[in-house]
Amino acid sequence: xxxxSTEQRHSQAEGLHMRPAAExxxxxxxxxxxxxxxLSPAVPAIAAAAQAAAGALRRGGRLGxxxxxxxxxxxxxxxxxxxxxxxxxxxxxxxxxxxGAAALLHMRGxxxxxxxxxxxxxxxxxxxxxxVLVVVSASGSTPYALMVAKAAQAAGATVVGIAxxxxxPLLEQADIxxxxxxxxxxxxxxxxxxxxxxQKAALNLMSVLLGIELGHVHDGFMVNVxxxxxxxxxxxxxxxxxxxxxxxxAAKDALARTGGAVKxxxxxxxxxxxxxxxxxxRQSGGxxxxxxxxxx
Numbered sequence: 171x172x173x174x175s176t177e178q179r180h181s182q183a184e185g186l187h188m189r190p191a192a193e194x195x196x197x198x199x200x201x202x203x204x205x206x207x208x209l210s211p212a213v214p215a216i217a218a219a220a221q222a223a224a225g226a227l228r229r230g231g232r233l234g235x236x237x238x239x240x241x242x243x244x245x246x247x248x249x250x251x252x253x254x255x256x257x258x259x260x261x262x263x264x265x266x267x268x269x270g271a272a273a274l275l276h277m278r279g280x281x282x283x284x285x286x287x288x289x290x291x292x293x294x295x296x297x298x299x300x301x302v303l304v305v306v307s308a309s310g311s312t313p314y315a316l317m318v319a320k321a322a323q324a325a326g327a328t329v330v331g332i333a334x335x336x337x338x339p340l341l342e343q344a345d346i347x348x349x350x351x352x353x354x355x356x357x358x359x360x361x362x363x364x365x366x367x368x369q370k371a372a373l374n375l376m377s378v379l380l381g382i383e384l385g386h387v388h389d390g391f392m393v394n395v396x397x398x399x400x401x402x403x404x405x406x407x408x409x410x411x412x413x414x415x416x417x418x419x420a421a422k423d424a425l426a427r428t429g430g431a432v433k434x435x436x437x438x439x440x441x442x443x444x445x446x447x448x449x450x451x452r453q454s455g456g457x458x459x460x461x462x463x464x465x466x
Contacts, residue, residue: 174335176308176361178354186356198356198363205352205364208334209371215348216372219304219330220379222346226302226328227262227384228455234297234322237306238268238282238314240362241332241369245306246274248373254402256377256386257394264295266303268314281314288317292325299326304376306369307331308361310338319343332372334365348372385433385457389413393432393458397425406432413462414439433458440465 182197189197209216223233233252235245249265252258267273268288269281281287297303303322307315310333319329319340331344334352341347350368355361381387386394391413397406409432410421416439424439425432428447436458437447454460 174309174311174338175352175354176334176365177359179358180354180356183354183356183358194356201353201356201364202367205350205368206371208350208352208368209375212348212350212372213375215346216376217379219302219346219348220376220383222328222330223302223304223376224380224383226300227258227380229300231301232262232264232297233258233380234264234266234295234301234303234327235306236266236291236303236315236318238312239277240366241306241308241312241315242267244366244369244373245304247370248304248377252377254396254398255392256381256384257396258386264297266291266295266318268312283313285313285317288314289321292318292321297322297325297327301327302330303327304330304332304373305340305344306333306373307338307340308334308365308369310335310340312340315340316343330376332369334361334368385455385459388458393436394456395432397430397432403430406430406435410435410439413458416440437461 186194227233235249237245246265246267249263252263253260269278273281305315305319316339319331322329329344330346331340332348333340334350336349341349350372352364352368355363391409393409395402395406397403406425407418407421410424411418414436420439424435427438427444428434433451434444434447437450438444450461
């Protein structure tokens, strides 16, 4: 058997194919819970990654994501959500996915081994000194991931490595190493299961910490949300109403006066002009907390 933990057989896997569906389901739920538990020891490293990423974005730099296969899909999912949730423009979060857009419709395994394509993808990304690149690989040894990480460091970017195998090449190479010590999969080697669950949860935590660091989360609300559909327009109004302590009509009026921007709308609903609200947010680095505290 392969010595990597991601390739080992689960202790409950023998005879799995003969068990009732309900029993398999219970094992699967427990396996997912065990995978999530791997985050606890990794929280300090995840927090360090979030701080590095926030610093890069605050300086006008970029936060890239890279990966192949299931790990790449986890990276892709987090990157794509940053615009809608936290208002971070997509051009500030480039995505390097092995095989490109075509691989999203038909995931071929060979693209994971294409180091030359990885180098070219990094070149096209435009990432450079001062930027941060999050590289995700369950085994921590995927050639695409390792080459992207190498190219990023050569360009002066900070590399955050997320992997599920201890002492793997990616974790040894990364500037910030996030080890998710997930147990073997119920289906040996199928890292789209527990390993991917832990990766997605780690990325979720990283991006929430990033949002908080940038002032895009206040009292659990996404105050930099981009309200580009009916659901989010309603959410934006509820956020303004709750944080400004006004009724729905006043919240919607404030949003109309700020072009739908939630943070300034909260201040407008509290009595500021749109211009004053924007200036105050620039001075506070985008954080609402000191501005709302000053008005109490």
